[in-house]
Amino acid sequence: MNISMLLDMAAEGFGDRVVIGPASDGPTATRLRELAAGGAHVVRAADADAIVYLAVNGPALPVALFAAARAGVPLVPVNYRLGGAQLDALLANHPRALGITDPEHGEVLRRAGLPVRSPAEWLAEAAEHAGGTGDDPARSDTPAVLIYTSGTTSAPKGVVLRHHNLVSYVLGTVEFAGAGPDEAALVSVPPYHIAAVSNVLTNLYAGRRALTLEQFTPEAWLGLVREQRITNAMVVPTMLARIMDTDGLDRSVPSLRALAYGGARMPVRVIETALHAWPHVDFVNAYGLTETSSTITVLGPREHRTALASDDPAVRARLGSAGLPVPGVELEVRDVSGAVVAPGEPGQIWVRGEQVSGEYAGQGSAVDERGFFHTRDQGRIDADGYLHIEGRADDTIIRGAENIAPAEIEDVLLGHPDVLDAVVVGIPDEEWGQRIEAVVVLRDGVEIDPGALRAQVRGTLRGSKTPDRITRWPELPRTPTGKLVRRDIVEALMRP
Incomplete structure (x- = not known):
């Protein structure tokens, strides 16, 4: 048609x-x-x-x-x-x-x-x-x-x-x-x-x-x-x-x-x-x-509305989820070996359906032999089938052989009432492979001690996920559709 x-x-x-x-x-x-x-x-x-x-x-x-x-x-x-x-x-x-x-x-x-x-x-x-x-x-x-x-x-x-x-x-x-x-x-x-x-x-x-x-x-x-x-x-x-x-x-x-x-x-x-x-x-x-x-x-x-009103942490967490598949779409979350992971386990998101193209000009189709397309997004599907996005696979920070999803740290920073925007990236580091750095945008007229923000992350997540440095910027570089331009952020943070 x-x-x-x-x-x-x-x-x-x-x-x-x-x-x-x-x-x-x-x-x-x-x-x-x-x-x-x-x-x-x-x-x-x-x-x-x-x-x-x-x-x-x-x-x-x-x-x-x-x-x-x-x-x-x-x-x-x-x-x-x-x-x-x-x-x-x-x-x-x-x-x-x-x-x-x-x-x-x-x-x-x-x-x-x-x-x-x-x-x-x-x-x-x-x-x-x-x-x-x-x-x-x-x-x-x-x-x-x-x-x-x-x-x-x-x-x-x-x-x-x-x-x-x-x-x-x-x-x-x-x-x-x-x-x-x-x-x-x-x-x-x-x-x-x-x-x-x-x-x-x-x-x-x-x-x-x-x-x-x-x-x-x-x-x-x-x-x-x-x-x-x-x-x-x-x-x-x-x-x-x-x-x-x-x-x-x-x-x-x-x-x-x-x-x-x-x-x-x-x-x-x-x-x-x-x-x-x-x-x-x-x-x-x-x-x-x-x-x-x-x-x-x-x-x-x-x-x-259900998530907003709920006291159940699992239901409340759906407010940050991407929801359920639309009709005709199948999702899988796979590990790096290609095996489908159990509900709640993180991995890479694959999708199949008639609406899925997965085709690039001059390169042909990128779908696998079963018709699934690799979105290159990281995520998990909870026990009730809700998809939770955890960022791009390319954004994963590898610090001391540990894979760290920036989105997890960003969510903690954004939980502060005076943090309007936040991004977490990996910066090359001789000792750890990558170190964790964050950039935040604060409300006008507000000052926050970066140490206090680091303590907030450490109190929520384990110490290895705490940013080594937090910098304040007036705004973050984004595309007109809201996507962070992480390469520009990394380049700016690496400048002397």
Whole structure:
């Protein structure tokens, strides 16, 4: 099945409902299908074999996604925050693509030899040719989207998501036309993140109007939620932390019914604060990867409330978990030898399902002989099946032959009421192999003795997991989706 089928179903099921942008003048499902057909005509007329999207999120993105599907070529959303050399190298992989970009990056695409349209020009050209079928949809096994990973620990790799991966994810997680006509979603992630693509598909399939916020600030986010009467929203943990921690904000969100978060680990302190601040909101933690077409586990609203109210430490701990697998997804936690570990034992997370791609451009499939993909995340599955993420396998600190998960120490540091953010990394050490160092971000105007923080860790964990040094920074380097850029932190801490 092609993702165009999802758009066709929407147009035929609730064609007059506005599905993109403001309710006053956004395109309906029927109009989106017409624009997608017009965009497909533009792609074929340019003899393009892909659409490269190098711009902020907005209405041009869903039109590009479905136009690419109609034309039988992939959409390639590119990180506009990359440096010039990185962009040149990436664009060299797509010499016959049609480019959609803002004026700031137009020259980069022209230097790569690509024909260029601004988002406004793209929408106007699609509208000019709208109305035809534009149809020669790609087969389900052809690429729908190619997303380059963030490259926080290595060079970006192009993840290939085929039509059947994305359709399987949507059909397995969303009820068709399940949203009411008054529902509106706010997506605050950049277009080159898998959540931006998956939210286009899931909100459309549900019949929910979707809006985007180009530049996040707590004030702008809260204002748009109130102005557009947003009912559903998706944020990354750093965004929710800023909303909850910024003094003097009007945090009233009367229309908001559900808030999903993901992309990075959520500090328990932040989600507890949010649950108390917005008791009428259903919170959902969604864990997934680009390689898995987005979400593979969910901690739902009921689990959030049950964990918050529980005195049982095991149930309470679920508030920091990634929840249970979505339908059609199987999880395994394996040790370094590949054997599946017992419940509660830590290891590396593997996943299998129709929505799982595990495929990289130019490298082929990375799934094993049983169809499981290695996420490279560390974690454990508790006795009740809840997945607990303990960080990336590459982040593991090896100190004196002991493997130490940074997340365990970070959670203790974040438990201090005046620590807003924290990271723990391993620094090369002649005696121990690696020594443990931490960086914390504190509330404005607060001073904390690093020795007191070290004592807090030592009192909770054993001495070998106590940071050798704790440094204060004004902020931590993160990607726009909230992931820590650990290599930058290590480099900074190693400078004389």
